[in-house]
Amino acid sequence: MAESTxxxxxxxxxxxxxxxxxxxxxxxxxxxxxxxSADDLRGRSLRxxxxxxxxxxxxxxDLREEGFRAVVIPAYDYSRTERTKVxxxxxxxxxxxxxxxxxxxxxxxxxxxxxxxxxGGEETDEALSVEALRLPPxxxxxxxxxxxxxxLAIGQEGFEGHPVGTILVLGDSIAVLEKSKQLTxxxxxxxxxSERNILDPRIEEAVKNFxxxxxxxxxxxxxxxxxxxxxxQSGGPDELRIPxxxxxxxxxxxxxxxxxxAIAVVVSQTSGTVRIFRSGEIIFELHQSKRRI
Numbered sequence: 528m529a530e531s532t533x534x535x536x537x538x539x540x541x542x543x544x545x546x547x548x549x550x551x552x553x554x555x556x557x558x559x560x561x562x563x564s565a566d567d568l569r570g571r572s573l574r575x576x577x578x579x580x581x582x583x584x585x586x587x588x589d590l591r592e593e594g595f596r597a598v599v600i601p602a603y604d605y606s607r608t609e610r611t612k613v614x615x616x617x618x619x620x621x622x623x624x625x626x627x628x629x630x631x632x633x634x635x636x637x638x639x640x641x642x643x644x645x646x647g648g649e650e651t652d653e654a655l656s657v658e659a660l661r662l663p664p665x666x667x668x669x670x671x672x673x674x675x676x677x678x679l680a681i682g683q684e685g686f687e688g689h690p691v692g693t694i695l696v697l698g699d700s701i702a703v704l705e706k707s708k709q710l711t712x713x714x715x716x717x718x719x720x721s722e723r724n725i726l727d728p729r730i731e732e733a734v735k736n737f738x739x740x741x742x743x744x745x746x747x748x749x750x751x752x753x754x755x756x757x758x759x760q761s762g763g764p765d766e767l768r769i770p771x772x773x774x775x776x777x778x779x780x781x782x783x784x785x786x787x788x789a790i791a792v793v794v795s796q797t798s799g800t801v802r803i804f805r806s807g808e809i810i811f812e813l814h815q816s817k818r819r820i
Contacts, residue, residue: 536636539639540638557632560583596618598621601680605814611640622646625645627644629642667748667749670725670750674695677735678794682801691738694776694794697747699787700789703745706787709757711742713754714733725746734755742756760779784806790804791805
């Protein structure tokens with residue numbers, strides 16, 4: 528039975544690579560920590576289409592040194608669909624409107640799942656749409672990717688074994704600061720900008736630790752963390768279009784993004800779900816399969 532399954536896995540992968548070789552496919556997004564072999568690529572014009580989504584910085588660096596495109600996604604245990612959505616977010620800056628992306632993933636070495644996504648296409652499944660994440664040029668794609676990864680980490684790990692929720696507001700920071708107020712002492716005040724950029728691993732840990740504070744983080748488009756513990760006003764139901772059951776944290780994110788050019792990444796304390804708000808609406812959702820808390 529194991530040998531039969533292995534043969535089936537290989538046949539599935541060959542079929543996916545054959546499909547990806549077709550001229551209608553612009554990108555092949557491989558969500559796996561197991562790169563394709565030279566034999567897999569031989570005879571196929573896939574190298575320029577291939578984008579790896581891997582969970583290790585070292586592996587991504589090695590792939591880039593070999594001339595491949597590679598993005599890094601968190602190594603958490605979530606479903607294949609959610610893993611693909613995270614990879615699409617991480618790779619969003621590599622796509623153009625109307626591009627067709629073939630996404631393949633699976634379990635360990637076995638590739639068993641495939642999605643076809645057209646960027647901005649009307650027929651695209653809303654759950655896999657990346658058009659809404661094509662942010663204005665002032666947003667650094669690396670910063671957006673890092674903020675999303677941090678939100679997933681907070682949703683998965685919480686703080687010292689306890690679930691926490693938070694809001695990370697990114698962009699249009701002057702307007703966001705004007706429309707919010709400080710609830711507690713700002714732990715990032717007085718620190719040089721070079722030492723409080725979200726791309727710095729030391730700041731990553733600080734954001735995780737300060738996620739227990741009431742209020743939101745305010746982050747500039749280039750990744751500089753301006754404040755934590757900011758109070759965002761939430762609007763009434765007539766002003767917002769959010770699903771029933773979501774609380775004040777989501778309402779506050781909706782109102783702030785409706786009245787500024789910022790986006791807000793919200794971590795639900797109850798479920799660990801990560802939602803991205805833009806222009807007052809949810810444009811993306813990532814559901815955790817298993818939490819570590």
